[in-house]
Amino acid sequence: MDTTGKKQRVALSSVAASALLTLMKAVVGIMTGSIGIISEAAHSMLDFGAAALTWYAVRMSGKPADRKHHYGHAKVESVTALIEAGLLFVTSLWIIYAATERLISGTTEIDVTWYAIAVIVLSIVVDISRAGALNKVAKETGSQALEADALHFTSDILSSAVVLAGLGFVRLGIGWADAAAGIAVALLVAKAAFTLGKKTIDVLTDAAPEGIADRVEEITRKIEGVIDIDKIRVKPTGPQVFIEMSVTLSRTLSAENARRICTDIEERIHREFPVADMTINTRPVALTGESIAERVHVTGLNHGLHAHNIATGFNDGVSHVTFDVEIEQTLTIREAHDAVSALEHDLHRELDGNLEICIHIDPLRSTERPTAPVPETEAASLRTLISAAADHIEAIEDVHDITLLKTEAGKLFITLHCSFPGDKPLEAVHTATSRLEGAIYHAIPEAGKVVIHAEPLAG
Numbered sequence: 188m189d190t191t192g193k194k195q196r197v198a199l200s201s202v203a204a205s206a207l208l209t210l211m212k213a214v215v216g217i218m219t220g221s222i223g224i225i226s227e228a229a230h231s232m233l234d235f236g237a238a239a240l241t242w243y244a245v246r247m248s249g250k251p252a253d254r255k256h257h258y259g260h261a262k263v264e265s266v267t268a269l270i271e272a273g274l275l276f277v278t279s280l281w282i283i284y285a286a287t288e289r290l291i292s293g294t295t296e297i298d299v300t301w302y303a304i305a306v307i308v309l310s311i312v313v314d315i316s317r318a319g320a321l322n323k324v325a326k327e328t329g330s331q332a333l334e335a336d337a338l339h340f341t342s343d344i345l346s347s348a349v350v351l352a353g354l355g356f357v358r359l360g361i362g363w364a365d366a367a368a369g370i371a372v373a374l375l376v377a378k379a380a381f382t383l384g385k386k387t388i389d390v391l392t393d394a395a396p397e398g399i400a401d402r403v404e405e406i407t408r409k410i411e412g413v414i415d416i417d418k419i420r421v422k423p424t425g426p427q428v429f430i431e432m433s434v435t436l437s438r439t440l441s442a443e444n445a446r447r448i449c450t451d452i453e454e455r456i457h458r459e460f461p462v463a464d465m466t467i468n469t470r471p472v473a474l475t476g477e478s479i480a481e482r483v484h485v486t487g488l489n490h491g492l493h494a495h496n497i498a499t500g501f502n503d504g505v506s507h508v509t510f511d512v513e514i515e516q517t518l519t520i521r522e523a524h525d526a527v528s529a530l531e532h533d534l535h536r537e538l539d540g541n542l543e544i545c546i547h548i549d550p551l552r553s554t555e556r557p558t559a560p561v562p563e564t565e566a567a568s569l570r571t572l573i574s575a576a577a578d579h580i581e582a583i584e585d586v587h588d589i590t591l592l593k594t595e596a597g598k599l600f601i602t603l604h605c606s607f608p609g610d611k612p613l614e615a616v617h618t619a620t621s622r623l624e625g626a627i628y629h630a631i632p633e634a635g636k637v638v639i640h641a642e643p644l645a646g
Contacts, residue, residue: 204317208343211306269387275380286370307351314343399460403430406455412436412448417470430456431466438471439481445469479538483510486537490530496547506538509545516550523548552636558592558600566591569631573603576626582607582619584644598635601627609643616641 321337400421407413417433434452436445449467456463473482480497487494487510497510512530514523527546534544561569570589577586585606592600605623607616620639627637 200317200320204313208310208313211309269384272380272384272387276377276384279374279377279380283370283374307347310347311344311351314341314347318344399428399430402459403432403456406459407432407434407452410448410451410455412440412444413452414472414474427462427464428460429464429466430460431468433468433470435470435472437474438485439474439477440471445471479506479508482537483508483534486533487512487530490526490533492526492530505541505543507543507545508534508538509547511547511549513549513551516552556594558594561591561593561599569599569601572630573601573627576630577605577623579626580619580622582611582615583623584608594635596635597633599631599633600636601631601634602638602640604640604642606642606644611643 318337318341400419403421404416404419407416413434414437415435417435418431420431422429422431432452434448436448440448449469452467453465456465477485479499483494483497492512492514494510494512497508499509500507512527514526518526527548531544531546535542560566569591573589574586577583583605586603587606588602588604590602594600605620607619620641624637624639628634
């Protein structure tokens with residue numbers, strides 16, 4: 188059975204039990220003329236109303252969130268629990284009033300009959316059964332309404348026990364003990380009602396459950412990539428806990444890596460708080476240890492431009508920064524220049540001091556073009572030209588896997604692999620492949636795109 192169905196079923200059974208007890212106590216009270224039993228019937232009538240309210244609350248609280256109630260309907264249970272706490276207070280005051288009146292008058296109003304004792308004993312048995320069932324489901328589902336209903340049935344057990352004790356004391360001729368016990372029970376019920384009322388008020392006023400925020404912060408700070416926590420808000424709603432938090436991350440992280448960190452936070456917190464509903468915001472911050480290349484890259488991304496081949500130098504008090512950016516090839520040179528000028532302006536603000544920036548514009552080919560393999564007779568001569576160009580570059584050990592494709596416009600798309608000693612520095616490898624790329628463009632004028640993949644020599 189699902190959680191909502193379980194809550195509704197136990198709440199409905201409490202409504203039926205309250206109705207049965209109310210009817211039995213009322214009949215026996217009228218038959219015996221016992222004000223004590225009639226007062227118990229009134230108490231059970233109050234419980235019947237509370238149980239019906241609880242049943243309605245658990246039905247409402249099970250409804251999902253909608254456009255008007257973004258956090259769902261779980262707080263209906265808290266409202267119901269607060270009402271029931273108030274009813275318990277009223278019941279306690281009534282018991283204290285009636286008991287005090289008996290103590291002052293010095294008379295007893297309880298008639299000892301076998302069916303009076305029978306109905307009180309049966310009432311206690313039913314109340315014990317209902318209180319146990321309600322408490323069990325309340326703990327399983329975190330339902331405050333069921334917890335309040337269980338407290339109501341527990342108070343019934345105590346008050347019925349007082350009436351039963353009163354019957355015994357009356358028979359022994361000690362009538363005042365019934366009223367004294369009634370006052371003691373009423374005080375216990377009032378204390379339990381106060382505790383429940385305080386708990387529900389905390390939920391209704393969105394008081395953060397004690398310890399959760401501290402534990403969430405402790406878990407989050409252990410996750411790699413989290414620099415700081417700006418804000419944590421914890422909002423209890425019925426059995427659920429809504430957690431809103433804002434974490435600071437390095438601005439050099441990609442959006443995908445930032446999302447991965449947030450997912451990691453959610454998974455680890457859910458292990459400890461399975462009912463948590465989380466919302467995580469991220470705030471990118473600049474770290475003091477960022478390199479110039481990282482700052483250039485981030486600023487470029489803010490302009491929607493990919494900066495690469497970033498090189499920096501410093502001479503005579505002036506910082507020199509050069510890099511390439513890819514810009515949509517369909518733009519005119521004026522439009523492309525305006526885009527890099529805006530980027531350059533922001534970089535002057537980002538990188539303080541005397542600064543010179545030179546940006547090389549690469550056309551970004553984002554459209555897919557149909558290609559066809561180059562005929563083998565033409566491909567053979569092209570491979571010869573490529574191999575000859577590679578032979579003039581001493582660092583390159585081997586050229587292989589040459590692929591030659593031609594676009595509809597007659598431009599060649601060339602890819603190839605070349606090998607280097609495994610201990611060759613990457614910068615030297617890049618220099619060699621750049622030389623080879625230039626040599627291929629020079630040897631094959633119709634080359635539109637040359638891509639070279641460098642790899643270590645096998646073995």
